[in-house]
Amino acid sequence: MKIDINSDVGESFGIYTLGNDAALMPYITSANIACGFHAGDPFVMKRTVALALKHHVKIGAHPGFDDLAGFGRKAINVSPSEIGPLMLYQIGALYGIVQAQGGALHHVKPHGALYNMAVKSNELAEAVVIAIKTFNPALYLYGLPNSALEWAAKKHALPFKAEIYADRNLTDEGTLVPRTASNAMIHDVEASALQITRIIEEGYALSVHDKHIPMRGETVCVHGDNPDAVAFAKALHGYLKGTL
Amino acid sequence: MKIDINSDVGESFGIYTLGNDAALMPYITSANIACGFHAGDPFVMKRTVALALKHHVKIGAHPGFDDLAGFGRKAINVSPSEIGPLMLYQIGALYGIVQAQGGALHHVKPHGALYNMAVKSNELAEAVVIAIKTFNPALYLYGLPNSALEWAAKKHALPFKAEIYADRNLTDEGTLVPRTASNAMIHDVEASALQITRIIEEGYALSVHDKHIPMRGETVCVHGDNPDAVAFAKALHGYLKGTL
Amino acid sequence: MKIDINSDVGESFGIYTLGNDAALMPYITSANIACGFHAGDPFVMKRTVALALKHHVKIGAHPGFDDLAGFGRKAINVSPSEIGPLMLYQIGALYGIVQAQGGALHHVKPHGALYNMAVKSNELAEAVVIAIKTFNPALYLYGLPNSALEWAAKKHALPFKAEIYADRNLTDEGTLVPRTASNAMIHDVEASALQITRIIEEGYALSVHDKHIPMRGETVCVHGDNPDAVAFAKALHGYLKGTL
Amino acid sequence: MKIDINSDVGESFGIYTLGNDAALMPYITSANIACGFHAGDPFVMKRTVALALKHHVKIGAHPGFDDLAGFGRKAINVSPSEIGPLMLYQIGALYGIVQAQGGALHHVKPHGALYNMAVKSNELAEAVVIAIKTFNPALYLYGLPNSALEWAAKKHALPFKAEIYADRNLTDEGTLVPRTASNAMIHDVEASALQITRIIEEGYALSVHDKHIPMRGETVCVHGDNPDAVAFAKALHGYLKGTL
Numbered sequence: 001m002k003i004d005i006n007s008d009v010g011e012s013f014g015i016y017t018l019g020n021d022a023a024l025m026p027y028i029t030s031a032n033i034a035c036g037f038h039a040g041d042p043f044v045m046k047r048t049v050a051l052a053l054k055h056h057v058k059i060g061a062h063p064g065f066d067d068l069a070g071f072g073r074k075a076i077n078v079s080p081s082e083i084g085p086l087m088l089y090q091i092g093a094l095y096g097i098v099q100a101q102g103g104a105l106h107h108v109k110p111h112g113a114l115y116n117m118a119v120k121s122n123e124l125a126e127a128v129v130i131a132i133k134t135f136n137p138a139l140y141l142y143g144l145p146n147s148a149l150e151w152a153a154k155k156h157a158l159p160f161k162a163e164i165y166a167d168r169n170l171t172d173e174g175t176l177v178p179r180t181a182s183n184a185m186i187h188d189v190e191a192s193a194l195q196i197t198r199i200i201e202e203g204y205a206l207s208v209h210d211k212h213i214p215m216r217g218e219t220v221c222v223h224g225d226n227p228d229a230v231a232f233a234k235a236l237h238g239y240l241k242g243t244l
Numbered sequence: 245m246k247i248d249i250n251s252d253v254g255e256s257f258g259i260y261t262l263g264n265d266a267a268l269m270p271y272i273t274s275a276n277i278a279c280g281f282h283a284g285d286p287f288v289m290k291r292t293v294a295l296a297l298k299h300h301v302k303i304g305a306h307p308g309f310d311d312l313a314g315f316g317r318k319a320i321n322v323s324p325s326e327i328g329p330l331m332l333y334q335i336g337a338l339y340g341i342v343q344a345q346g347g348a349l350h351h352v353k354p355h356g357a358l359y360n361m362a363v364k365s366n367e368l369a370e371a372v373v374i375a376i377k378t379f380n381p382a383l384y385l386y387g388l389p390n391s392a393l394e395w396a397a398k399k400h401a402l403p404f405k406a407e408i409y410a411d412r413n414l415t416d417e418g419t420l421v422p423r424t425a426s427n428a429m430i431h432d433v434e435a436s437a438l439q440i441t442r443i444i445e446e447g448y449a450l451s452v453h454d455k456h457i458p459m460r461g462e463t464v465c466v467h468g469d470n471p472d473a474v475a476f477a478k479a480l481h482g483y484l485k486g487t488l
Numbered sequence: 489m490k491i492d493i494n495s496d497v498g499e500s501f502g503i504y505t506l507g508n509d510a511a512l513m514p515y516i517t518s519a520n521i522a523c524g525f526h527a528g529d530p531f532v533m534k535r536t537v538a539l540a541l542k543h544h545v546k547i548g549a550h551p552g553f554d555d556l557a558g559f560g561r562k563a564i565n566v567s568p569s570e571i572g573p574l575m576l577y578q579i580g581a582l583y584g585i586v587q588a589q590g591g592a593l594h595h596v597k598p599h600g601a602l603y604n605m606a607v608k609s610n611e612l613a614e615a616v617v618i619a620i621k622t623f624n625p626a627l628y629l630y631g632l633p634n635s636a637l638e639w640a641a642k643k644h645a646l647p648f649k650a651e652i653y654a655d656r657n658l659t660d661e662g663t664l665v666p667r668t669a670s671n672a673m674i675h676d677v678e679a680s681a682l683q684i685t686r687i688i689e690e691g692y693a694l695s696v697h698d699k700h701i702p703m704r705g706e707t708v709c710v711h712g713d714n715p716d717a718v719a720f721a722k723a724l725h726g727y728l729k730g731t732l
Numbered sequence: 733m734k735i736d737i738n739s740d741v742g743e744s745f746g747i748y749t750l751g752n753d754a755a756l757m758p759y760i761t762s763a764n765i766a767c768g769f770h771a772g773d774p775f776v777m778k779r780t781v782a783l784a785l786k787h788h789v790k791i792g793a794h795p796g797f798d799d800l801a802g803f804g805r806k807a808i809n810v811s812p813s814e815i816g817p818l819m820l821y822q823i824g825a826l827y828g829i830v831q832a833q834g835g836a837l838h839h840v841k842p843h844g845a846l847y848n849m850a851v852k853s854n855e856l857a858e859a860v861v862i863a864i865k866t867f868n869p870a871l872y873l874y875g876l877p878n879s880a881l882e883w884a885a886k887k888h889a890l891p892f893k894a895e896i897y898a899d900r901n902l903t904d905e906g907t908l909v910p911r912t913a914s915n916a917m918i919h920d921v922e923a924s925a926l927q928i929t930r931i932i933e934e935g936y937a938l939s940v941h942d943k944h945i946p947m948r949g950e951t952v953c954v955h956g957d958n959p960d961a962v963a964f965a966k967a968l969h970g971y972l973k974g975t976l
Contacts, residue, residue, distance in 0.1 A: 016748035042329030075565040085286030096336015100378035134344035260504035321807040530817030573774030584824015588866035622832035
């Protein structure tokens with residue numbers, strides 16, 4: 001069983017830099033590249049695609065709401081019929097830039113509020129899945145396991161990868177320990193790597209009280225927007241290397 | 245020799261309507277669809293692509309500068325290296341929407357200031373041509389005959405269609421009669437159809453003084469942004485029907 | 489008792505025209521001018537302010553969400569703390585353009601989703617009122633009577649004008665007849681003028697079953713975005729002339 | 733003779749941070765605050781105005797072209813008639829936010845390409861000056877000495893402050909040593925402070941060959957977009973303290 005490490009990249013814009021994509025890229029295996037709506041611009045996308053190709057990282061579209069000022073994190077009242085054009089425009093835009101460099105798209109992961117709304121709404125999730133499928137039915141959707149996104153992907157036979165977080169502890173019920181709690185985060189990379197290996201290879205996680213929680217995962221999300229995050233990704237990559 | 249009638253369409257945005265694409269589409273054979281930078285948005289693009297497919301009209305990307313407020317008509321100081329990402333993003337975005345509807349891209353025609361700058365600059369024209377070619381070397385570039393765009397298309401072996409105007413008179417030197425002159429425009433559709441047929445089938449035009457002007461043309465641009473324009477396009481389509 | 493006729497104007501953008509402000513302006517007494525976020529741009533604002541000054545129409549800011557593609561009609565999840573900067577930026581921008589032409593701001597009417605959210609939320613309404621008051625406590629807020637907006641205006645002693653609609657029938661409960669009903673609209677201008685006079689001068693309206701409904705109103709909203717609307721505004725202006 | 737230290741601030745946008753305004757603000761006396769077109773947004777503007785007021789820093793508007801992606805540095809082909817609305821909108825927007833915090837505008841300094849175009853064109857410079865004057869004739873214009881901007885300010889009796897650079901060496905002709913030369917920059921803060929004092933108090937500068945160059949200056953521009961720049965500003969502030 002292979003493990004995949006994904007990260008949101010290409011989130012700079014114009015003169016503004018966010019994250020350190022060049023430092024992070026060697027340690028991930030899937031790049032979710034912003035498509036110019038919540039972040040990114042055509043020039044950032046070009047540079048990010050080049051980086052991904054150089055490091056043999058799989059390229060995914062990371063479409064979001066058209067809200068640069070809010071970084072795509074604001075809930076916006078969209079109808080399911082708006083999801084298709086919104087996503088196809090962005091996926092296509094990245095495709096154009098990838099195609100020109102001789103690469104290929106591999107997956108799609110919705111961003112921010114679009115992701116959060118689609119994991120909870122069957123209607124929005126189906127709209128997301130249908131948009132991807134009509135573009136290219138071989139693309140993977142990366143999303144929360146047991147969510148509306150996974151349900152919709154199965155319903156429409158779109159390939160799906162369940163996404164887990166590398167740095168979050170779990171309650172006995174299998175949910176994320178709230179960020180407000182002191183033990184919300186896994187700071188130790190080895191502990192994180194062990195948890196990831198359990199989930200991906202053995203199908204369970206350990207809660208903060210060492211309870212066995214059945215859990216699936218096919219891709220691990222790491223953050224790249226601070227120096228610690230790059231160090232974390234690097235260390236995690238080292239621990240998981242044999243299975244990537 | 246086939247004649248092609250092209251028009252710029254899909255230039256509405258959000259609540260704002262420009263042109264009457266539904267009325268025009270039956271009378272054209274190539275649609276240059278705005279890609280969301282100087283005009284258009286993902287929803288307008290979706291509707292316009294559906295209209296083009298319904299009427300068997302060839303679909304082209306009509307990319308422009310990222311300047312909705314100026315409708316892409318303002319000269320902006322870009323370097324050739326910026327042209328590629330700018331065009332690939334927009335061509336790809338339209339490709340995404342076309343692909344989802346089972347259609348295919350056929351051509352690219354730059355818009356407004358981007359077009360005007362690229363017809364005069366070999367460097368910008370080459371950047372335009374290379375962007376298109378790296379996306380898909382089978383796409384046609386529509387542009388001014390004998391311009392930098394045509395030169396660059398030939399140099400890089402990109403298919404090219406020379407574009408002529410349906411409604412403009414010519415001087416004895418073969419240039420457009422300036423818009424300030426009273427005889428700038430051809431208002432009579434039959435006269436326009438005859439001129440077009442001369443150019444496309446016989447390789448020459450008649451000037452305002454009936455001088456023979458050698459001239460090539462493979463596609464005729466008609467405007468669609470007022471009721472008269474739709475009537476003109478409809479009548480022209482009638483005259484040229486056998487050769488379209 | 490004076491009657492005021494207000495209308496949303498200045499909603500064109502760049503090359504796109506919406507409404508017919510020049511035709512409407514002679515028949516209104518308050519102009520709610522879009523401020524460049526949901527519609528309008530600095531050049532449209534300049535022209536609209538000039539028109540209002542020419543016709544001695546009171547000038548109001550009509551701020552909305554920063555969403556040109558959605559015309560400010562999409563609900564966006566904002567916190568009360570975001571309302572102040574959003575409104576002050578737009579009110580100030582219009583002030584800059586008005587000031588340069590020797591005019592003065594008279595009122596503020598929030599637009600679209602911002603209006604709809606603020607009439608229902610005390611917190612958002614207070615944020616709206618405080619923004620206006622910190623800018624200039626003499627400005628009027630135009631809004632729905634008995635709404636959170638009116639409550640907040642009273643609480644903070646901001647001048648308020650209750651807004652009624654010129655063209656909508658009322659149920660026996662005093663609410664608008666839903667747009668889906670055949671008798672939703674008042675099409676007859678004289679009937680509209682009578683209803684308006686009843687409300688503004690006598691403090692009651694007649695329902696569709698001629699029931700007396702206590703109702704206050706200090707300003708009447710007319711729409712200007714189609715030729716019929718201009719004719720309606722013109723006729724209404726004629727009927728109300730003595731009281732404007 | 734008082735010395736003024738100005739800096740461009742408030743150039744963050746949404747999630748993106750540029751510069752370190754909080755660290756810089758104690759060491760400057762004039763803040764040129766971006767107005768949401770080339771950089772900045774209403775929330776950044778609110779925070780930046782609060783910082784300036786806290787540190788008793790004079791507040792100026794720093795309007796630019798509407799080009800966030802290009803940071804307002806791209807030359808855009810504008811006509812003089814477009815300058816007024818462009819500037820009044822931005823100056824007014826900042827005024828709205830300043831007014832709500834009980835502050836006052838003190839000056840205007842155009843940004844980037846707008847600045848560079850206006851220092852060379854009498855027509856554009858007059859449009860800049862007239863825009864400011866119609867808004868408030870007591871505002872200072874900060875700009876290059878002996879430029880079109882200074883000429884236009886004098887012609888229209890608008891207060892003007894000649895701006896010099898804190899960190900650039902001068903040729904024997906009094907122009908900036910080109911950035912490509914090894915001695916383009918003054919890295920030593922004491923040398924910079926001495927040069928500034930010479931210019932502002934005694935009306936001359938020393939060239940790289942110690943030639944006396946007549947030069948006026950009333951405000952010194954320091955950059956704030958890297959940690960070194962903040963240290964430079966702090967040290968310069970120390971040297972100049974008695975005269976600020």
